Amino acid sequence: MGVVIVAEKCTGCKLCIASCPYAAIDMVGNVAVLNEKCTDCCACLESCNVEAIIFEGTRREREIDLSQFADVWVVAEQREAKLMRVTKELLGKGRELVEAKGERLCSVLIGSGVGHLAKELFEHGADVVHVAEAEELSSYRTGPYSKVLSELIIEHRPDVVLFGATTIGRDLAPRVANRIQTGLTADCTGLEIEADTGALLQTRPAFGGNIMATIVCPRSRPQMSTVRPGVMAMAERQAGRRGELVQKEVKLRRADLTTEIVKVIKGEKRHVNLEEAKVIVSGGRGLGGPENFKLVEELASLLGGEVGASRASVDSGWIDSSHQVGQTGKTVRPRLYIACGISGAIQHLAGMECSETIVSINKDADAPIHKIADFSIVADLHKVLPVLIEELKGVGKGSPSEG
Amino acid sequence: MxxxxxxxxxxxTTDVRIDPKTGTLIREGVESIVNPEDLNAVEEGLKLREAHGGEVIVVSMGPPQAEEALREVxxxxxxxxxxxxxxxxxxxxTLATAYSLSRAIRSIGEFDVVICGRQxxxxxxxxxGPQLAEFLKLPQITYVSKVDIEDGNVLAERLLEDGTEVVRAKLPALLTVTKEVNRPxxxxxxxIRAAHREKEIHSWGAEDFKAEPWRIGLDGSPTWVKKTFSPPPKAPGQxxxxxxxxxxxxxVRRLTEKNLI
Structure with a gap:
């Protein structure tokens, strides 16, 4: 029962060997043969052009022994050899999870010339860091990254694997989850360990944030999630904290390198990184015109923050869409979000309501934004913003303390 | 092609409202639509056909009434x-869905490119999208905002958080496109007349596309929904x-107190 190779049909093309994540297929003479590493994952079935590999039986005969899996893994995300903030957030949450499970917190670092980042991972709570370095891994590409990560997971059997829900994490995680045939939950905003079962409860918004769903992965391992940036609290840095470094040998074939990055175009004008910002000052239709964004920009700059915008002000052409916050723009979670002249349509709220502290400045007392604000000011923003700017200049606060 | x-x-989902009394979703009167970014994927397919010739084939998985969505495209x-x-x-x-789609696509035959909506x-x-690419053993390019095809290669602009990446892959390949790619x-x-009178929708059951019964539906799904609930309300502000x-x-005083500025 399970995966079977029909020797009479096999043409010896070796395609299945390349497809197997477990190195469970050997060539014996001119025929492919399964070895003891086969887990019946069925990854090879699709690779065979002559239908020589079949699955016998109607369901998985071999139940996976869940107790063989332990530890929480955080897939570190680095861009140009800089660690992304979301990785430290995952380490913060990962620490909570391993304390509930009594296991180790591990991290995977993939890239080229990134080994020095392991220190930062240790200092943010990783007990073990697996480092995979190679020239071909210098920029993120689906093929080689998914190959290296799948191999590591198969070798070390983590119980939980977390990724940032970024354009990299959401490209990589589904590919890896498929290769090892396990479950993946997208864009989680809550993670906890269920007390009696030890299972990972993965909570995420659905239907445009109108409902929350808690997802479990009861029969396969690891339990994998991508986690929304800006939602989990960052791990505190403990200077000098050390851990165990494990070097992974990287072997890539031409078949793993199916895409090529031709060039990279950085964001136009100033670099807007709303997801990473600690302070965001956003402007909406209430500004009345593009010239009034100057007030917003000045306040943002005094607070060491970024400028955000509602869809209304972007659609009016007052500011570039890279500043847009909301369902069709960025989802942000700064420590401080100041909404100026924004009414608070549900699509905008969906993108910023997880901010730690929200300030609303809008002369319309009925504007929905006031309802979710921690501090609301019902007044003309053109009168309030200059006061704030003057006060901040007076206090001499140039930028917020490093948090 | x-x-x-x-x-x-x-x-x-923009029509979906929460009943303020019960805190549950009000599903009544919510219209069904073709997923917006899937329309971008269809449009991109049609544009490629116009430029390179060939045919555009759509596949959908869903209840019988999903036929309306197919008539629309x-x-x-x-x-x-x-x-x-x-x-x-x-x-x-998603895994069981991607598996079923991959079996159906293989049953349909040879192809040059698969275009999906981002989400x-x-x-x-x-x-x-990515899970389908893995089942079909294809290179994938996700978050695509621009597509060019030449000499058997696809050249795509991929949107990142802080810019754009131009990525090349050999065909066949799978792309997931965002709303920025075009206007459907x-x-x-x-x-509309042709869609209702001349064109046929092929309706396939699991056996028609040779899906392994244990890999489809709830039974073939590694993830299950344990519960659903309404988002918790926030504490009142001042x-x-x-x-x-x-x-x-x-x-300024309050924010300084909270160590926010």
Missing amino acids: RIIVPVKQVPN LAMGVDEAYLLTDKALAGAD AIDGDTAQV RYPTMGG ALKGTPKEMGQEL
Whole structure:
């Protein structure tokens, strides 16, 4: 029962060997043969052009022994050899999870010339860091990254694997989850360990944030999630904290390198990184015109923050869409979000309501934004913003303390 | 070129409201639409066909009424449509969905490119595209905002958080496109007529596309929904009082207190 190779049909093309994540297929003479590493994952079935590999039986005969899996893994995300903030957030949450499970917190670092980042991972709570370095891994590409990560997971059997829900994490995680045939939950905003079962409860918004769903992965391992940036609290840095470094040998074939990055175009004008910002000052239709964004920009700059915008002000052409916050723009979670002249349509709220502290400045007392604000000011923003700017200049606060 | 576009019929989530008394979703009166970014995928397929010749084939998995969604894209000019509809497919998570789509696409035959919408608005997972690419052993380019095809290669602009990446892959390949890629066309009167009178929707059950029964539907899904609930309400905020100047000063004081500035 399970995966079977029909020797009479096999043409010896070796395609299945390349497809197997477990190195469970050997060539014996001119025929492919399964070895003891086969887990019946069925990854090879699709690779065979002559239908020589079949699955016998109607369901998985071999139940996976869940107790063989332990530890929480955080897939570190680095861009140009800089660690992304979301990785430290995952380490913060990962620490909570391993304390509930009594296991180790591990991290995977993939890239080229990134080994020095392991220190930062240790200092943010990783007990073990697996480092995979190679020239071909210098920029993120689906093929080689998914190959290296799948191999590591198969070798070390983590119980939980977390990724940032970024354009990299959401490209990589589904590919890896498929290769090892396990479950993946997208864009989680809550993670906890269920007390009696030890299972990972993965909570995420659905239907445009109108409902929350808690997802479990009861029969396969690891339990994998991508986690929304800006939602989990960052791990505190403990200077000098050390851990165990494990070097992974990287072997890539031409078949793993199916895409090529031709060039990279950085964001136009100033670099807007709303997801990473600690302070965001956003402007909406209430500004009345593009010239009034100057007030917003000045306040943002005094607070060491970024400028955000509602869809209304972007659609009016007052500011570039890279500043847009909301369902069709960025989802942000700064420590401080100041909404100026924004009414608070549900699509905008969906993108910023997880901010730690929200300030609303809008002369319309009925504007929905006031309802979710921690501090609301019902007044003309053109009168309030200059006061704030003057006060901040007076206090001499140039930028917020490093948090 | 043979272009495959998977599409999904979804409830229009902007219409979804919460009943303030019970805190549950009000589903009544919520219209079903073609997932918006799937329309971008269809449009991109049609543009590629116009430039390079060939045909655009859509595949959808869903209940029998998903046929409406397929009629809509047929009216845009799609050549052929397949609907995978079978009770055994119900409850599928992204992996089981991607598996079923991959079996159906293999049954349809050779192709040059698969174009998916980035994500569906009901689940927002963005997982089916990459998982389908893995089942089909294709290179993938996700978050695509521009597509060029030449000499058997696809050159695509991929949107990142802080810029754009231009990525090349050899065909066949799978792309997931975002709303930035194009503006979907409206169906023409002739298109609507053809979609209802001339074009046939192939309805397939799980056996028709040779799906292994244990890999489809809820049984083939590694993830299950344990529970659903309404998002918790936030603690009430404070309205500051006074003149604009007083309120501004009070705000700076409060934020300083909270160590926010």
